[in-house]
Amino acid sequence: MITRKNFETKTLLANPQGFELVKRYIDTDLNRCFKVENLENNINLNYEESRAKFINRILGPKGNPKFDFLLDLHSTTANMGLTIILVNHHPFNLKIAAYLSSVEPDIKVYILMSPGVENSFINSICERGFAIEVGPIVQATLQADLFQKTERLVQRSLYFVEHFNQGKLDEINGDLVVYQHLKVVDYPRTKEGEIAVMVHPELQGRDYQKLSPGEPMFLTFDGKTISYQEETPVWPVFINEAAYYEKGIAMSLTNQKTITV
Amino acid sequence: MITRKNFETKTLLANPQGFELVKRYIDTDLNRCFKVENLENNINLNYEESRAKFINRILGPKGNPKFDFLLDLHSTTANMGLTIILVNHHPFNLKIAAYLSSVEPDIKVYILMSPGVENSFINSICERGFAIEVGPIVQATLQADLFQKTERLVQRSLYFVEHFNQGKLDEINGDLVVYQHLKVVDYPRTKEGEIAVMVHPELQGRDYQKLSPGEPMFLTFDGKTISYQEETPVWPVFINEAAYYEKGIAMSLTNQKTITV
Numbered sequence: 001m002i003t004r005k006n007f008e009t010k011t012l013l014a015n016p017q018g019f020e021l022v023k024r025y026i027d028t029d030l031n032r033c034f035k036v037e038n039l040e041n042n043i044n045l046n047y048e049e050s051r052a053k054f055i056n057r058i059l060g061p062k063g064n065p066k067f068d069f070l071l072d073l074h075s076t077t078a079n080m081g082l083t084i085i086l087v088n089h090h091p092f093n094l095k096i097a098a099y100l101s102s103v104e105p106d107i108k109v110y111i112l113m114s115p116g117v118e119n120s121f122i123n124s125i126c127e128r129g130f131a132i133e134v135g136p137i138v139q140a141t142l143q144a145d146l147f148q149k150t151e152r153l154v155q156r157s158l159y160f161v162e163h164f165n166q167g168k169l170d171e172i173n174g175d176l177v178v179y180q181h182l183k184v185v186d187y188p189r190t191k192e193g194e195i196a197v198m199v200h201p202e203l204q205g206r207d208y209q210k211l212s213p214g215e216p217m218f219l220t221f222d223g224k225t226i227s228y229q230e231e232t233p234v235w236p237v238f239i240n241e242a243a244y245y246e247k248g249i250a251m252s253l254t255n256q257k258t259i260t261v
Numbered sequence: 262m263i264t265r266k267n268f269e270t271k272t273l274l275a276n277p278q279g280f281e282l283v284k285r286y287i288d289t290d291l292n293r294c295f296k297v298e299n300l301e302n303n304i305n306l307n308y309e310e311s312r313a314k315f316i317n318r319i320l321g322p323k324g325n326p327k328f329d330f331l332l333d334l335h336s337t338t339a340n341m342g343l344t345i346i347l348v349n350h351h352p353f354n355l356k357i358a359a360y361l362s363s364v365e366p367d368i369k370v371y372i373l374m375s376p377g378v379e380n381s382f383i384n385s386i387c388e389r390g391f392a393i394e395v396g397p398i399v400q401a402t403l404q405a406d407l408f409q410k411t412e413r414l415v416q417r418s419l420y421f422v423e424h425f426n427q428g429k430l431d432e433i434n435g436d437l438v439v440y441q442h443l444k445v446v447d448y449p450r451t452k453e454g455e456i457a458v459m460v461h462p463e464l465q466g467r468d469y470q471k472l473s474p475g476e477p478m479f480l481t482f483d484g485k486t487i488s489y490q491e492e493t494p495v496w497p498v499f500i501n502e503a504a505y506y507e508k509g510i511a512m513s514l515t516n517q518k519t520i521t522v
Binding site: 077136138139140141142143144145147148195198199200201204219221223240242245 | 338397399400401402403404405406408409456459460461462465480482484501503506
């Protein structure tokens with residue numbers, strides 16, 4: 001049940017052809033197609049580029065949308081549990097993140113924005129809203145426990161919006177732990193560009209856990225450990241995400257910090 | 262290192278085009294293409310059917326192969342750890358299974374044969390040999406710990422063959438726990454054929470664990486439990502394997518038993 005009394009909820013399957021063919025996408029990652037430049041382009045559009053324009057037409061236009069809040073549902077093969085991904089610091093988003101964290105203490109809040117770089121995610125259409133990233137889930141499978149947790153998180157999000165609209169949630173404030181995106185890390189490669197390592201067993205599955213200088217990061221195929229070499233600790237996420245091999249991303253590094261909402 | 266002094270080892274990438282495109286297969290599951298009838302067919306072959314004929318030409322012919330031992334490496338998204346899959350009861354296979362179980366106590370031995378039905382796996386080319394099935398691994402990703410365990414199991418298999426050839430392994434005997442294939446189970450479906458359930462959270466990931474009558478098996482999308490209804494316990498494997506959705510297989514049921522080797 002997604003009906004609430006003081007707002008209307010609509011659903012949209014973002015990539016129906018990908019869904020039909022059981023593929024993340026046909027031509028390109030849909031959730032990187034929402035830059036204004038792409039949305040205004042009319043030439044030689046592939047499937048996802050056309051889809052992004054279509055979505056932008058019915059939900060957007062980007063920056064001036066027909067809706068007030070956009071919830072984008074994703075799964076990942078990484079061990080990220082339930083994550084809220086924010087692409088801006090809008091006070092509403094921080095408030096709903098703080099609320100959801102208070103009622104679901106296991107969720108993580110990942111702030112994924114690069115200053116000065118235009119965001120290309122679907123969430124960039126509408127300033128209020130976020131993505132829910134759920135994992136680990138093998139692509140094209142159902143995982144009942146995470147299905148139910150996601151359902152509950154969506155329900156709680158709708159609850160928040162409903163009560164916010166009634167002016168009942170002004171009291172939400174306090175500290176919120178967030179993971180701020182720093183950068184992505186590729187797999188070390190051979191001269192020919194082939195992946196030369198695996199994620200180290202001691203790092204595999206440890207998304208959101210602190211990685212300190214000198215700790216294992218990768219393992220070569222003949223068993224040599226490659227350690228994390230920088231000077232300050234980081235909190236990796238999207239570790240060994242299947243869809244990111246082709247993007248040259250072994251993991252993303254974040255910085256854990258506490259903000260006041 | 263796969264070189265041994267008293268035999269020659271050759272490697273073969275069974276499905277190079279699937280590997281190139283990061284797909285389990287192009288047209289059809291290669292490891293179901295090794296029936297004599299398929300191998301003798303010359304008409305309208307798709308990619309994997311052609312590949313099976315090619316493999317049968319260089320390794321086979323089926324039943325009269327150019328090699329004495331065939332090791333087929335697979336990964337699964339199910340939580341099967343390291344499994345040896347036997348497609349017959351050849352004494353050599355039972356002996357190597359017993360040996361490998363004695364040195365790697367965590368491995369499981371799954372006997373996957375249906376009496377009276379011709380086996381369609383690549384292992385049916387050569388009576389000596391087995392498949393190694395490793396999981397859980399997300400398709401198209403590397404998982405370092407399982408990579409290393411698989412490597413060790415291959416090394417131990419080569420060790421066995423080398424010492425067997427020298428007549429040094431006659432002393433292998435004793436009891437061996439095996440999981441004998443009973444049947445496959447599909448997801449309960451709607452009248453329209455759509456999957457109506459998920460694997461129950463209490464069963465998810467519990468490959469090789471006993472499932473008794475009345476215990477949870479599936480969960481509907483609105484949260485109702487469907488229990489295992491038969492009269493005797495079973496030991497499910499390939500639970501929620503991603504590649505088996507399209508085959509209509511939610512899991513395979515086996516019977517645990519102890520045999521004397």
